[in-house]
Amino acid sequence: MTAHIIDGKALAEELRQGFKSRVETLTAKGHKPGLVVILVGEDPASQVYVKNKVNGCLAIGMHSEKITYDAAVDQETVLKKIAELNADPAIHGILVQLPLPKHFDEEKVLEAISADKDVDGFHAENVGALAQGNPRFIPCTPYGVMKMFEQGKVDLNGKEAVVIGRSNIVGKPMALLLINAGATVTVCNSRTRDLKFHTSRADIVVAAVGKPKFVTGDMIKPGAVVIDVGINRLQDGPDAGKLCGDVDYAGCLEVAGQITPVPGGVGPMTITMLLANTIEAAERKAGLR
Numbered sequence: 001m002t003a004h005i006i007d008g009k010a011l012a013e014e015l016r017q018g019f020k021s022r023v024e025t026l027t028a029k030g031h032k033p034g035l036v037v038i039l040v041g042e043d044p045a046s047q048v049y050v051k052n053k054v055n056g057c058l059a060i061g062m063h064s065e066k067i068t069y070d071a072a073v074d075q076e077t078v079l080k081k082i083a084e085l086n087a088d089p090a091i092h093g094i095l096v097q098l099p100l101p102k103h104f105d106e107e108k109v110l111e112a113i114s115a116d117k118d119v120d121g122f123h124a125e126n127v128g129a130l131a132q133g134n135p136r137f138i139p140c141t142p143y144g145v146m147k148m149f150e151q152g153k154v155d156l157n158g159k160e161a162v163v164i165g166r167s168n169i170v171g172k173p174m175a176l177l178l179i180n181a182g183a184t185v186t187v188c189n190s191r192t193r194d195l196k197f198h199t200s201r202a203d204i205v206v207a208a209v210g211k212p213k214f215v216t217g218d219m220i221k222p223g224a225v226v227i228d229v230g231i232n233r234l235q236d237g238p239d240a241g242k243l244c245g246d247v248d249y250a251g252c253l254e255v256a257g258q259i260t261p262v263p264g265g266v267g268p269m270t271i272t273m274l275l276a277n278t279i280e281a282a283e284r285k286a287g288l289r
């Protein structure tokens with residue numbers, strides 16, 4: 001039997017349709033939700049993602065703008081812009097596209113964003129709130145994954161969950177959300193000694209390591225839910241230029257109970273939850289929640 005495919009693209013579209021009326025209500029009350037995306041440098045992949053974010057906002061009636069800087073810009077200039085946006089009442093969400101060039105202190109930049117406009121959920125205050133089980137802004141990728149569990153009617157309570165990857169933007173917040181949902185959580189990484197030992201007893205596997213086809217069918221328990229957070233652009237071979245996840249999709253499709261594709265899985269959900277967080281920020285400001 002092949003796995004049920006959780007269609008992130010379709011779920012993203014459905015959720016975005018539902019956001020429209022909230023945006024209309026906010027706009028009518030003079031609080032049209034506004035997101036600013038700051039991009040430093042000219043990484044082509046980042047440019048695509050940033051464009052998708054801005055267009056995603058505009059398509060549902062939100063305000064959105066992109067501010068771009070040359071890769072050589074000094075940190076002070078960006079910090080000054082963030083301070084300006086923190087004070088701008090028309091802006092509810094501020095996102096600084098990562099990674100930043102090497103001469104930046106990423107943590108310092110993220111902490112400069114006002115915690116109530118931190119729609120990425122990367123500010124220490126918001127990370128702390130999530131860790132304590134009282135989230136203010138949930139990081140968009142793991143938030144999107146939780147929505148996919150909901151869509152697939154995956155009950156997390158008491159389940160064995162394995163997260164592969166321990167980054168601040170995906171692995172760690174994903175583990176916290178699963179813990180908060182009552183799962184038994186193991187966090188692995190690329191150096192885990194016997195990865196298969198862990199994955200083969202997991203009801204849920206979330207792959208976020210950044211290695212193409214790292215998770216293979218033989219590592220998965222029959223019927224498990226497999227979530228692929230990887231976005232790897234293949235450099236060479238017959239599929240050069242194509243997007244590939246951290247999961248060997250064809251191999252896992254035959255074993256898993258449910259699986260997410262790449263593209264069309266977690267990626268579109270990430271952008272959708274960014275819109276959700278920005279709308280939520282505007283609703284808080286408008287006193288609607």
Ligand SMILES: Nc1nc(=O)c2c([nH]1)NC[C@@H]1CN(c3ccc(C(=O)N[C@@H](CCC(=O)O)C(=O)O)cc3)C=[N+]21
Nearest residue numbers: 049096097098099120140231263264265267268270271
């Ligand atoms: N501050 C910050 N916040 C982020 O959320 C953030 C970031 N920095 N830096 C980079 C990563 C990456 N990321 C993606 C979002 C959507 C897709 C997406 O929509 N992918 C499409 C395919 C797009 C394509 O063709 O390249 C899909 O999977 O179907 C991918 C990647 C957000 N990130």
